[in-house]
Amino acid sequence: MSTPKPHAQHLEDDVHLSVLGYEDSFKRSMSFWANFALGFTYLSPLVGVYSLFAVALTTGGPPSVWWIVIVACGQLLVSLVFGEIVSQYPIHGGVYPWARRLWGRRYAWMAAWTYIWAMMVTITSVAEFGTGFFASLFDIELNAGISLAIALGFLLVALAINFTGTAWLARIARIGFLAELVGVIGVGLYLLIFERKNSFGVFFDSMGVAGEGSYTPMFFAAAITGLYLFYGFEACGDVAEEVSNPARRIPRAMQLTILVGGVSALFSFVGYVLAAPNLQDIVDGNVADPIPAILEDSLGIVGAKIFLVVALLAFVSCVLSLQAAASRLIFSFARDGMLPGHRWLSKVNPTSMVPNNALIVACTVPALFCVLIFFNENLLVPITSFAILGIYVAFQMVVLAALRQRFKGWKPAGPFSLGAFGMIVNIVALGYGIFAFILLATPGDTGDFLTDYVVHVGLGVVVITGLVYLFAAKPDGNSTAPEGDAIRVAAEIRERTGANRVVAD
Incomplete structure (x- = not known):
């Protein structure tokens, strides 16, 4: 689908923000490419493909790759809807202010409450999945204690960089973007051109994952292959007040994130499948962590080590982007008086011009989840599954509004x-x-209730606790932030465009 052509003129950033009821509190130091890099490193095709490659093949076989295409198309439609919303409402927080201005405070509170917890566990899962790369690079034997230390290290490094301000966030995001391109497109192309051991026909061959039964249920079960990959583009809008000309740039950055992320993920996934010397063993579940073995077989020990360095940069950048996006959402939520401790959470550091206290929360909560995983490593996959469902719930609340x-x-x-x-x-x-x-809510069939319904339990706990707090504490009553004003604001923007300062495209 071609991107619609924007209007010839639009309001200057400060005028647009004043129409929405806010004043500039941040430095607009983030360019279009930095904003795109932020969304791309949050989406992180390298992290997504590496994390779920084995699960995808053991569940749906090589045809699971088609979920990358299916979900990319669906999420591109969502990004187009988000693009129109953020173009009218280029303010910090993304999902929360969008839902509030399109529907109301209580509706937005529930959307943001779900989204915040989903983001927190996403940060946790990325930090935990990255521990394997760090351990492999330095030949460290992983155990629960070392995994915890490495994951906490990722979180603290990201926090330190985020504390320095938006400029360093943008620089590291661009470095992470380049690392992603090398790690997914570069390596994927190399494997396709020089190390192909299987034919393209394998992507139409289930390779026995369904046994004697129908393949259809197995294919749908493998949908997580794409569903886990394609969120993060909304982070481009989470930092809207730190982007120059956000009403025009952020929609394009979100759509480019989906398009480039989809192509990158395809190159990576296809390259690994076609270069696998033991593809049937992987599909049969006999290889627990197949990507390092494929890389060592194709690139040699030195080449595999170089890839690990690139992958580590991508993981750190992904945690950094996630933490930044989560902190801006918390800040936006708190700025409107909708969270406990909102005055503390809404403070902006006068030197770095970033919400330090919100950043601390975006680091501390995932760190606590990492401690829980230290005591029970089986929690990692369930919380990752909850993160996906929670993100999609929040997204579709905005689409519905x-x-x-x-x-x-x-x-x-x-x-x-x-x-x-x-x-x-x-x-x-x-x-x-x-x-x-x-697809996400279909329970498993292992026969164990907690395993099969853990995603439902997690979402239920978040929703119920959110509703209890909402109706008991009435945080929406503490806020005077505007709500449900999409039609009025649209009319005022059109009026101001003809009467006030404008920016030519």
Whole structure:
């Protein structure tokens, strides 16, 4: 789908922000490419492919690669809807302010509450998955204690970099982006061209994962291959008030994140499958961690070590981007008085111009999850599964709110607009989201209740505790932040565009 052409002019950043009820509190030091790099390193195809490669092949065989294409198309539709929203509302926090301005404070509170916890456990899972790379690079034998120390190290390094300000966040994000390109596209192309041991026909061969039964259930079970990969693009909007010309740049950055991330993930996944010398053993589940073995066989010991260095850069950058995005969401939530300790959480460091206290929370909570995993390593996969479902719930709450406003007459007023196609794209994006819910919420069939329903239990705990706090403490009553004003704001932006300072594209 071609990207709609933006309007010729739009409001200057400070004027646009004043229309939305806020004043500039941050340095707008993030360029388009830095914003794109932030979203890309959060999405991180290297992290996603490495983390779930073995699961994908043992569950659905090589055809599981098609989920990368399917989910990329679905999430591209979601990113187009988000693009129209952030173009009208280029403010910190992403999902939370979007849901509030499109629906209301209580609705937004639940969306943000779910999203915050999903982000916290996503940070945890990325830090934990990265421990294997660190240990392999330095030939360290992993155990629970060493894994905890490495994961906490990732979190603290990311916190230290984030404390320095947006400029260093942008620099490290760009380094991480380059590492991702080398690690996924570069290595993937090399494996495809020089180390191919299997034919392309394997992507239409289930290789016996279904036994004598139907392959369809196994294919749908492998959907996590793509579903885990394609979120993170929304992080481009989480830092909107630190981006120059965000109303025009952020929508394009989100869409580019999906497109480049999808191509990168395909090159990586396809390259590993075709270069695997023992593909049937991997599909049969006889190789617990197949990617290092494939790399060592194809690149040699030295080449594999170089790849580990690149991968570590990507993991650190991913944790950094996740932590930054989570802190801006917490700041946005607290700025409107919607969280306990909101005055402390909404403080911005006058020197670095970043929300230090929110960053501390975005580091501490994942660190506590890492401690829980230290005592029970079996928690890692369940919390990762919860993160995916929680993110998709929050996303689709925004998509639903946007559709509701369209039916009430909302026509997005930012410089990025889908025009007449907006309603159609919004409806199809919601349909895709419902399809993803069904895939993610389908219980397993191991016979163990906790294993099969842990995602439902986790989401239930988050939703119930959120509702209890919402109706007992009434945080929405402490806030005077505007809500449900999409139609009014759109009208004011159109009026101001003709009367106030504008920026030509």
